Amino acid sequence: xxxxxxxxxxxxxxxxxxxxxxxxxxxxxxxxxxxxxxxFVYLQVFQHEYYxxxxxxxxxxxxxxxxxxxxxxxxxxxxxxxxxTAFTLEITPSTVDxxxxxxxxxxxxxEIEHKDKRxxxxxxxxxKSFESLPIRTRLSDEEVARFAANRYLFPGVEVKARLxxxxxxxxxxxxxxxxxxxxxxxxxxxxxxxxxxxxxxGTDHIGKTGLEQKYEFQLHxxxxxxxxETDAGGRxxxxxxxxxxxxxxxxxxxxxxxxxxxxxxxxGDRRGALVAIEPSTGGILAxxxxxxxxxxxxxxxxRSEDWDLLNNxxxxxxxxxxxxxxxxxxxxxxPFMALAALExxxxxxxxxxxxxxxxxxxxxxxxxDKKGGHGMVDMYKSxxxxxxxxxxxxxxxxxxxxxxxxxxPLGLGSKTGVDIEGESEGVLPSPxxxxxxxxxxxxxxxxxxxxxxxxxxxxxxxxTPIQLAQAVAALANNGVLYRPHLVKYVTDSKTGEKTxxxxxxxxxxxxxxxxxxxxxxxxxxxxxxxxxARAFAGASYESAGKTGTAQVFSxxxxxxxxxxxxxxxxxxALFIAFAPADQPKIAxxxxxxxxxxxxxxxxxxxxxxxxxxxxxxxxxxxxxxDESATEEE
Numbered sequence: 001x002x003x004x005x006x007x008x009x010x011x012x013x014x015x016x017x018x019x020x021x022x023x024x025x026x027x028x029x030x031x032x033x034x035x036x037x038x039x040f041v042y043l044q045v046f047q048h049e050y051y052x053x054x055x056x057x058x059x060x061x062x063x064x065x066x067x068x069x070x071x072x073x074x075x076x077x078x079x080x081x082x083x084x085t086a087f088t089l090e091i092t093p094s095t096v097d098x099x100x101x102x103x104x105x106x107x108x109x110x111e112i113e114h115k116d117k118r119x120x121x122x123x124x125x126x127x128k129s130f131e132s133l134p135i136r137t138r139l140s141d142e143e144v145a146r147f148a149a150n151r152y153l154f155p156g157v158e159v160k161a162r163l164x165x166x167x168x169x170x171x172x173x174x175x176x177x178x179x180x181x182x183x184x185x186x187x188x189x190x191x192x193x194x195x196x197x198x199x200x201x202g203t204d205h206i207g208k209t210g211l212e213q214k215y216e217f218q219l220h221x222x223x224x225x226x227x228x229e230t231d232a233g234g235r236x237x238x239x240x241x242x243x244x245x246x247x248x249x250x251x252x253x254x255x256x257x258x259x260x261x262x263x264x265x266x267x268g269d270r271r272g273a274l275v276a277i278e279p280s281t282g283g284i285l286a287x288x289x290x291x292x293x294x295x296x297x298x299x300x301x302x303r304s305e306d307w308d309l310l311n312n313x314x315x316x317x318x319x320x321x322x323x324x325x326x327x328x329x330x331x332x333x334x335p336f337m338a339l340a341a342l343e344x345x346x347x348x349x350x351x352x353x354x355x356x357x358x359x360x361x362x363x364x365x366x367x368x369d370k371k372g373g374h375g376m377v378d379m380y381k382s383x384x385x386x387x388x389x390x391x392x393x394x395x396x397x398x399x400x401x402x403x404x405x406x407x408x409p410l411g412l413g414s415k416t417g418v419d420i421e422g423e424s425e426g427v428l429p430s431p432x433x434x435x436x437x438x439x440x441x442x443x444x445x446x447x448x449x450x451x452x453x454x455x456x457x458x459x460x461x462x463x464t465p466i467q468l469a470q471a472v473a474a475l476a477n478n479g480v481l482y483r484p485h486l487v488k489y490v491t492d493s494k495t496g497e498k499t500x501x502x503x504x505x506x507x508x509x510x511x512x513x514x515x516x517x518x519x520x521x522x523x524x525x526x527x528x529x530x531x532x533a534r535a536f537a538g539a540s541y542e543s544a545g546k547t548g549t550a551q552v553f554s555x556x557x558x559x560x561x562x563x564x565x566x567x568x569x570x571x572x573a574l575f576i577a578f579a580p581a582d583q584p585k586i587a588x589x590x591x592x593x594x595x596x597x598x599x600x601x602x603x604x605x606x607x608x609x610x611x612x613x614x615x616x617x618x619x620x621x622x623x624x625x626d627e628s629a630t631e632e633e
Contacts, residue, residue: 001231002030010179011101017342018458022402024126025128035348037066037518037572041174048113049628055189055469062225062226062227062228063202063225063226063227063228064201064202064203064224064225065202065223065224065225065226065242065243065245066163066203066204066223066245067077067220067221067222067223067224067245067246068083068163068182068221068247068248068555069083069165069219069220069221069247069248070215070218070219070220070221070248070249070250070251070493071083071162071250071251072177072211072212072250072251072253073204073252073253074220074252074253074255074256074257074260075253075254075255075317075488076256076257076258077252078167078169078257078258079168080167080168080173080253080257081165081166081167081177081212082165082166082168083163083164083165083166083316084166085138085161085162085163085164086137086138086139086141086161086162086164086503087138087143087155087159087160087161087162088134088136088137088138088145088159088161088162089106089134089135089136089139089143089147089158089159090132090133090134090135090157090158090159090160090607091103091120091133091135091156091157092132092156092157092158093156094134094156095155095156096155096156096157096442100185102154102156102157103117103120103135105153105154106135106154106157109146109147109150110136110139110143110146110147110344111136111143112135112136112400116135116136117135118304119300119301119553120133120134122301123301127623132158132160134300135163135260136166138164139159139574144159147159148417151607162204164299164597165180165205165299166296166299167179167288167294167295167296169261169265170255170262170294170295171292171293171294171295171297172257172261172264172292173255173257173260173261173287174292174293174294174295174421175209175210175287175288175289175292175320175323175426175553176210176211176253176255176260176287177210177212177295177347178207178208178209178210178211178212178213178214178295178420179203179207179209179210179212179295179296179298179299179500180205180206180207180208180212180299181199181206181208181298181299181301182204182205182206182301183200183203183204183205183206183596187206192207192438194217198223199220199222199223200220200223201223202223203220203223203475204339205299207219208298209244209421209422210250210423211253211419211420211486211487212417213420213421214318214420214421214446215251215419215487215490215530218248218249218251218490219248219249219251219592220244220248220454221246221248221249221466221493222245223245223246223247224242224243224244224245224246224474225242225243226242226243226452227240227241227242227404238391246493246494246500247493248457248493249490249491249492249493250490250491250493251487251491251496252259252487252488252489252490252491253486253487253488254281254283254284254285254485254486254488255285255286255287255486256280256285256613257283258287259276259285259609259612259613260286260287260288260611262608262609262618262619263286263288263515263605263608263609264288264290264292265278265619265621265622266604266605266608266609266619266622266623267288267290267592267604267605267622267623268621268622269291269622270290270592270593270595270622271291271315271316271321271592271593271594271599272288272289272290272321272590272591272592272593272595272602272605273288273289273290273321273322273325273465273590273591274286274287274288274322274465274588274589274590274591274605274606274609275287275322275465275466275468275484275588275589276469276586276587276588276609276613277286277469277470277473277482277484277583277586277588278473278585278586279473279474279476279477279578279584279586279587279589280482280503280584281481281482281485281503282473282482282483282485282503282546283484283485283486283488283503284471284484284485284486285586285613286588287323287396287466287486288318288322288324288607289316289319289321289322289323289325289460290321291313291317292317293310293318306554308386310632318455318613320420321465321591321593322465322466322530323418323420323422323423323424323465323466324422324423324424324464325424325464325465325591326425326426326427326462326463326464327463327464327465327572327574327591328457328458328459328461328462328463328549328550328551328572329457329461329463329464329468329550329574330384330454330456330457330458330547330548330549330550330551330572330574331388331457331546331547331548331549331575331598332457332468332472332546332547332548332570332575332589332598333390333455333457333461334382334383334386334456334457334546335383335412335519335522335523335576335593336406336412336471336475337391337394337395337398337403337455338379338382338383338394338518339406339475339511339515339516339519340402340403340406340407341394341397342379342515342518342519343406343511343512343515344354344398344402344406346394346398347379347397347439348379349377349378349380349396349518350378350379351379352376352377352378352381353376353377353389354373354375354376354377354388355368355373355374355375355387355389355390356372356373356378356389357370357371357372357373357389358373358389359388359389359392359393359452361392361396361448361452362448362449364449365394366388366389366391366452366453367388368387368388369386369388370385370387370604373387374387374389376388377389377390378523380518380521380523381604382522383519383522383526383530383546384522384526384529384530384531385524385530386524386531386546386547387528388456391455391456392455393400393450394455394515395451395452395453395454395455395456396448396451396452396455398455399451400429400430400431400446400450400451401430401431401456402552403451403454403455404429404430404433407428407490408428408469409481409507410470410474410481410509411467411469411470411471411474411481411506412426412428412463412467412471413425413427413428413433413463413467414426414428414444414467415428416466416467416470416482416483416484416557417484417506418466418483418484418486419485419486419487420486421439423464423466424464426462426463426464426467427460427461427462427463428461428463429447429450429454429459429460429461430446431563433460434460437440445526448516450626453611457548457550458550458551465589465591466484468588468589469484469576469587469588470482470484470574471576472576472577472578472586472588472589473578473587473589474485474509474621475516475519475520475521475578475587476544476578476587477584477587478511478513478516478599479508479509479510479511479516480505480508481505481506481507481509482503482504482505482506482509483504483506485501485503487501488500488501490500495616515528518546520581521542522548523545523577523581524542524543524544524581525576526545526547527539527543527544527545529548531546531548531598531599531603532546532575532577532597532598532599532603534603534626535599535603535604535606535607535626536603536607539607539610539611540584540615541579541580541610541614541615542579542580542581543577543578543579543581543610544577544578544579544581545575545576545578545597545603545606546574546575546576546605547574547575547596547597547598547602548573548574548578548602549550549571549572549573549596549598550571550572550573550574550597551571552570552571552572552594554567569594570592570593570594570595570596571594571595571596571597572593572594572595573590573591573592573595573596573597573598573600573601573602574589574590574591574592574598574602575589575599575602575603575605575606576588576589576590577590577596577603577606577610579610579614580614585614586608586609586610586613586614588606590602590603590605590606590609592605595625596625599626600625600626601625603625603626604623604624604625604626605623607623608623
């Protein structure tokens, strides 16, 4: 009989437990291997294609190839913006253990200045750590050779060939051409909004101002790609496939850069602006804002000392006065006031007024610049001699609503639509404008006395030089108004096909030709016997013009003495003109900040511009001011 307390019974029990454990262990092993085999089958059979693709992606890298940026040339083919290739020393921060030490040691091989380190630090703050960032640009051949000999000492550092933008004429037409600079977060947002993310991979720079900004997506081109096989360490082994980039399109401008250059020279060291337009097309021949700046300073990131000089200069060289500066038009407003009077039946050409030298309205006396007045004044004389009293009366008779309705279609007080960003609207005064402009009810009311100053181009009037140029071009073109534009055509870099920017009239103003002729005749008289006669004496062509002087601050009845005022308080000088008078080829508006009388500072510049454009005369230096000019404006 089996005894469960015997030693043999205990051994059998232990053996049973051992066998049970062996079975459990075997089951666990079988299960584990089953899972491994199942996973292996899943990966090798069902996920084979997926992981093959992943492995191939790890083996093959897509390297973007930035395209050549499009070239910008003027109407005669002179290059204004181009590209060139240079070597750059670059660091990929994510692959460098001690960045400061690496830069310090690099400085013993290749010269690295403090400005280079400062720029690199700024780029590092704005960029991703895996991006390659330049520590030195435009290396010489000798510097490239020195680094190549020591390349093994600097993991994560390499020399790359990169494209650089260049503006060969420096500050000439800088406000027109603009400049490029490194892409920032705001630029990235704009790129994403346009759906251009993939096309900007590998691109570091983007247009920031001027035509470089406005035509960015035309100039940029199409990014190419290279498939590169890499080893386990991420080093390139060989190139497998290459899709070449497509260069950006080229821009040909309406601008005549020789005229532009001469005009900037005519201003000398004076602040101001000039816009010259071809009346029959709206093509801009010259767009000047002085002083200018060198756009080449911005390409690699402007040095802080250079930026401080530009940004803190009292002359504000970074401001595009032609598009952003809004100024009272002064007496250049009078020809348009006279035309409004003819069109609305408020005056006839022969209708005359007696000018005692002042006009009294609502207990306030509005004075003419000529003491004692001009005597009997008809429309011709009012423009030729620039009689304020005539236009005080006319403004009162027309009323502010009629003035605003007539001037609006001329483009005054609204953006012209020129192909540069950042244009100002200016101010065309009206009761509706005043309600929008002011918050307090007592400030919103339009007073009849405010209309009087509007008539001579003062008061709330404020227009940009390009608006004045567009308006006088429309007058020269017998009421056909074109949108001012700078690009003549775009050339496709792949096909060579030219896409013309066709001149298209914005509107045809319903003016009577006899009224237009009356105003033109008077403006011809300005340059023959009136306030512009001295500036245009001896000209071999017939021109039409109108001088203007815009107050910077109120004299409160005192006499104007420029020599006793600080320069920034002196009047602005203006001049509008077109020539030849019978078949205009050029129309322009000139502004000289704090230049005094229009005949003194602005008209001589206009004469030099027209002499060059129509006759090919090249001036020796800046336009000389007519110190004897004391015209009534």
